[in-house]
Amino acid sequence: MKVVTNIFGSSLGKKYVMAISGAVLFLFLIGHLAGNLQIFLGPDVINRYGHLLQSNPELIWPARLFLLLMLVLHVWSAARLTIENRAARPMRYAQYTPLAASYASRTMMMSGLIVFTFIIYHLLHYTVRVKAINLTGQDFAGPEFQTPIKGLIGEHQHDVYRMMIVGFSNFWVSAFYILGMALLSLHLSHGISAMFQSLGWKNRVYGPFLDRAARVVAILIFLGYVSIPVAILLGYGKEAL
Amino acid sequence: MTLDSKIPSGPIAQKWDKHRFDLKLVNPANKRKFEILVVGSGLAGASAAATLGELGYRVKCFCFQDSPRRAHSIAAQGGINAAKNYQNDGDSIYRLFYDTIKGGDFRAREANVYRLAQVSVNIIDQCVAQGVPFAREYGGLLANRSFGGAQVSRTFYARGQTGQQLLLGAYQALCRQISLGTVQMYPRTEMLDLVVIDGHAKGIVVRDLISGRISSHAGDAVVLATGGYGNVFFLSTNAKGSNVTATWRAYKKGAFFANPCYTQIHPTCIPVSGEHQSKLTLMSESLRNDGRVWVPKRKEDCGKPPTSIPESDRDYYLERKYPSFGNLAPRDISSRAAKEVCDEGRGVGPGGLGVYLDFADAIRRLGVDKIRERYGNLFDMYEKITGENAYETPMRIYPAVHYTMGGTWVDYNLMSTIPGLFVIGEANFSDHGANRLGASALMQGLADGYFILPYTIGHYFASSKQFRPPTDHPEFRKSEEEIRAMTNRLLSVRGKRTVTSLHRELGKLLWEKCGMARNEAGLREALRRIPELRDEFCRTVNVTGESGELNQALEYAGRVADFMEFAELLCLDALHREESCGGHFRTEHQTPDGEAKRNDDQFAYVAAWEYKGPDRQPEMHREPLIYEEVQMSTRSYK
Amino acid sequence: MNLTLRVWRQKNANSPGRFETYEARNILEDMSFLEMLDVVNEELIQRGQEPIAFDSDCREGICGMCSLVINGIPHGGRRGTATCQLHMRHFKDGDTITIEPWRARAFPLIKDLVVDRSAFDRIIQAGGFISVNTGGTPDGNAIPVPKPDADAAMDAAACIGCGACVAVCKNASAMLFVAAKVSHLNLLPQGKVEKDRRALNMVRQMDAEGFGNCTVTGSCEAVCPKEISLSFIAKLNRDYGLATLKGK
Structure with missing residues (x-):
């Protein structure tokens, strides 16, 4: 029992919760990116990947629930910590000069909240496929976004390729996506190194390297994700429209 | 009254062992019935309070700072001596004992000093076990450095922050006892009076510095660990809050005050930069290991930039006068030599009150990196304060009041002339004679607190009738009333002068007349001026605010009021001691080449002063210093 | 001027x-x-x-x-x-x-610019010590301490307990102080004996005092007059985590 109280009751424990849930979500981001980038390998590859996931609900649902739990824990710990942190300084300074603290580190709550909003939109957009919010007038869940599976006559799979092309060809959707990714990247640039710090996996020897690596990885993730809407806006996959 | 120092009989090496056996013990179950009041939480106070708590006594500990960890022991830089002989360079308990006696110019009590040297080895063990991060060699064993006044390496250190680390060790031990409930801590609480009932110290009256409340605490014994009185000079290396109040008020209740004229002037401090100066900053004596002290040979050169003065026009006066110890001559000797050259008009910097401490040779010999590694933090500190880069231009240093060897007279058991009142650390007079060697203050504070007082206080309890008065006893009431009256008096004057300006004036007077060099005419002049100044203080001081709140002006005024009285005793003692010894240099008594001339026939004694009333001359008692073990000799560092 | x-x-x-x-x-x-x-x-x-x-x-x-x-x-x-x-x-x-x-x-x-920092004392009282009584300790050289460990412990022990880390932190967190105190003792062989207990108890007290949480902004390190390193906070996180896993 002590373990549970130490983790969920103490300030350090809540940071572990935040770090570990953050780490899982970070790993998901990498996996998700690897999946998405298959769009550049053509419709067959990415559609096969999409079908692989969707045709195995016994795998995908536990994963989704696990990720959701991580997200809840991440948000819960952030909310708890923020409430405590506000309470720790009831009287603000008249003049306050943040020293050394990076912009990213001071705005984690704000970047996190915007990313959270983005995630909800993103799920409704491509996972639940709510027609009203994709701003293209097309129904991603409709039959026009089904494509035959090669080699299996009469079987269809979801046309992920076309959905992405159509989805991102809307300028405002792509703009929100890019904004979301930018803030995610900002969030990660601090979050990745803070994760190592909170779990105690940092020292003076490789600590500075980790800080730099976190920034580089955050930028790479940003570039990776953003490459898709940018390419589409520039005309990639036009033939699928 | 005759002073009984209670020195045990027998050969010096066995005195402490024998005494410990002779001391009566208190049954462990009975210890918790005794309550001990410890005033002060520096090395001596914190170590005593912690150890007494461990033994099972009930302890209350008081300090005026906001936390016991801030006591001024924390500022000691250099190190702590111990006769471990880890360096195999010929050290021994006897050598540490002899060096300390000699360093003290044969004015310390032999048996106490020997005990100090014996106990020194246990202190290191204790501190290491507590987690004090002493410097280590690559093999993992403890490192040592050498220090002024000694020719062996016996100083243990933790960078330039040895005092801090030792104090944190004692503070942590104290915190452990606080958490175990054996010690109750009263921070931001200042002792203002000692209560003596039936001839025994039975309690104290304190002021809560936040609420201003005056209250009483009764105990079976009182331990004062309240440090020295260097701030009587206004400018010193002491903390702003360091004061003589506790020991002075104990003096007025009957505790004799010994050798107040023994004041140590430290040679390597950053010089005064102007009237505004509030305190002086010490630069560790260890700098003299590599720095060379000099002034220009000619007065005319004093204003020139030091690097433009050629080697041939520089006077390395310490190397010239003391070829065998050179720049490592003991503190009193180096300080006086600096004063001499400045008096000749060869001082450098503002007001001509400074000498150069030059690292150019050492940098050439060892490289700037080596010097940075050894003294980097000190060079940084120097730059912060003066704005000068000592790697490029020599440091300017000047002596400043640093430590006071005098203090409350105590016997071998560290008990004062009031039974039940024990005085430890810098507050007592016992171990350093007329001059203290570097790295010995920490040693003495911890020796008293960890290893001596805890034995001797038990003997007092076991051999006297236990009686702890209630705090509504008439004596407590009377003391409280007196304190309230004094406070109201200070607050009601509302005159024209600030406490600081009066304190500064007192300090200047003492520094000029009773500082590094003293003479009869000057001391008589000071003794005439001090009562005038005290009178002026009473008539013209302006203390703002009220008594029932945090009032720093009021705290300060009370402390300065005591300095105003104490200064007179200091000068009186200096006037009576017609000889030069250690930190006490009378210009009438010097050899033809300007060295201190002791008068062992007439002055080989401790002068212990007894308070006789507000307008009466105190009475001096003599404790003869009998040297059974060492031969008194002329101290020479040539 | x-x-x-x-x-x-x-x-x-x-x-x-x-x-x-x-x-x-x-x-x-x-x-x-x-x-x-x-x-x-x-x-x-x-x-x-x-x-x-x-x-x-x-x-x-x-x-x-x-x-x-x-x-x-x-x-x-x-x-x-x-x-x-x-x-x-x-x-x-x-x-x-x-x-x-x-x-x-x-x-x-x-009053005015004076604040009460006794919370720091209470954190030390909760475990910022090595439980040895006076006397009976082994010789100072009985336990060799590797120089790098002694130096690192000294880096942490240099903390002066001023509270600037709390004052500057946007969350008023005392992590740098607590980390310095825990690390100083936990790095030394003498202090390892009580390593787990110390980390748990001191953090518990820190939380009880109402300090905020570390969000790793690093401003504490930047204002610390003794330049105590943020890496000690990582060490505290590690020590606390290990102690928790051991079920202490």
Whole structure:
């Protein structure tokens, strides 16, 4: 029992919760990116990947629930910590000069909240496929976004390729996506190194390297994700429209 | 009254062992019935309070700072001596004992000093076990450095922050006892009076510095660990809050005050930069290991930039006068030599009150990196304060009041002339004679607190009738009333002068007349001026605010009021001691080449002063210093 | 030089505070910041007004008693410098300087610029020690301590307990202080015996005092007058985590 109280009751424990849930979500981001980038390998590859996931609900649902739990824990710990942190300084300074603290580190709550909003939109957009919010007038869940599976006559799979092309060809959707990714990247640039710090996996020897690596990885993730809407806006996959 | 120092009989090496056996013990179950009041939480106070708590006594500990960890022991830089002989360079308990006696110019009590040297080895063990991060060699064993006044390496250190680390060790031990409930801590609480009932110290009256409340605490014994009185000079290396109040008020209740004229002037401090100066900053004596002290040979050169003065026009006066110890001559000797050259008009910097401490040779010999590694933090500190880069231009240093060897007279058991009142650390007079060697203050504070007082206080309890008065006893009431009256008096004057300006004036007077060099005419002049100044203080001081709140002006005024009285005793003692010894240099008594001339026939004694009333001359008692073990000799560092 | 000071004045914890403006005239560049305040206080006393209450004691940067948030930065923002060692040569004639107390729930205000930092003492009392009694300890050289460990412990032990880390942190977190204290002892072989207990108990007390949480902004390290490294916080996180996993 002590373990549970130490983790969920103490300030350090809540940071572990935040770090570990953050780490899982970070790993998901990498996996998700690897999946998405298959769009550049053509419709067959990415559609096969999409079908692989969707045709195995016994795998995908536990994963989704696990990720959701991580997200809840991440948000819960952030909310708890923020409430405590506000309470720790009831009287603000008249003049306050943040020293050394990076912009990213001071705005984690704000970047996190915007990313959270983005995630909800993103799920409704491509996972639940709510027609009203994709701003293209097309129904991603409709039959026009089904494509035959090669080699299996009469079987269809979801046309992920076309959905992405159509989805991102809307300028405002792509703009929100890019904004979301930018803030995610900002969030990660601090979050990745803070994760190592909170779990105690940092020292003076490789600590500075980790800080730099976190920034580089955050930028790479940003570039990776953003490459898709940018390419589409520039005309990639036009033939699928 | 005759002073009984209670020195045990027998050969010096066995005195402490024998005494410990002779001391009566208190049954462990009975210890918790005794309550001990410890005033002060520096090395001596914190170590005593912690150890007494461990033994099972009930302890209350008081300090005026906001936390016991801030006591001024924390500022000691250099190190702590111990006769471990880890360096195999010929050290021994006897050598540490002899060096300390000699360093003290044969004015310390032999048996106490020997005990100090014996106990020194246990202190290191204790501190290491507590987690004090002493410097280590690559093999993992403890490192040592050498220090002024000694020719062996016996100083243990933790960078330039040895005092801090030792104090944190004692503070942590104290915190452990606080958490175990054996010690109750009263921070931001200042002792203002000692209560003596039936001839025994039975309690104290304190002021809560936040609420201003005056209250009483009764105990079976009182331990004062309240440090020295260097701030009587206004400018010193002491903390702003360091004061003589506790020991002075104990003096007025009957505790004799010994050798107040023994004041140590430290040679390597950053010089005064102007009237505004509030305190002086010490630069560790260890700098003299590599720095060379000099002034220009000619007065005319004093204003020139030091690097433009050629080697041939520089006077390395310490190397010239003391070829065998050179720049490592003991503190009193180096300080006086600096004063001499400045008096000749060869001082450098503002007001001509400074000498150069030059690292150019050492940098050439060892490289700037080596010097940075050894003294980097000190060079940084120097730059912060003066704005000068000592790697490029020599440091300017000047002596400043640093430590006071005098203090409350105590016997071998560290008990004062009031039974039940024990005085430890810098507050007592016992171990350093007329001059203290570097790295010995920490040693003495911890020796008293960890290893001596805890034995001797038990003997007092076991051999006297236990009686702890209630705090509504008439004596407590009377003391409280007196304190309230004094406070109201200070607050009601509302005159024209600030406490600081009066304190500064007192300090200047003492520094000029009773500082590094003293003479009869000057001391008589000071003794005439001090009562005038005290009178002026009473008539013209302006203390703002009220008594029932945090009032720093009021705290300060009370402390300065005591300095105003104490200064007179200091000068009186200096006037009576017609000889030069250690930190006490009378210009009438010097050899033809300007060295201190002791008068062992007439002055080989401790002068212990007894308070006789507000307008009466105190009475001096003599404790003869009998040297059974060492031969008194002329101290020479040539 | 002449300066304008905006100083927080508050009679006690229960009365409201406000900024007062004072002129500091004829300030010399060799003065320390606290000596500048001494000069202002002298003038206030001579005018019969109450001087500004602020804490200080050793005035050589080691006791940790001085505080003050100067122009929005605890200790004024010079690297490795406490307020008492900050000198006026770093200010310009005509500057306006804002002076505030440490602000944190765990450091309640006492008067003007004086705050109560006894929370730090209570954290040490919770476990910031090695449980050895006086006497009976082994020889100082009986336990060799690798030099790098001794040096690292000393780096942590240099903390002066001033509270600037709490004052600057946007969350008023005391992690740097607690981490320094835990690391100092946990790095040494003597302290390893109680390593787990120490980390758990000190963190528990830290939380109980109402300090905020570390969000790794690093501002504490930047204002620390002893330049204590953020890496000690990582070590505390590690020690606490291991102790938790052991079910202690």
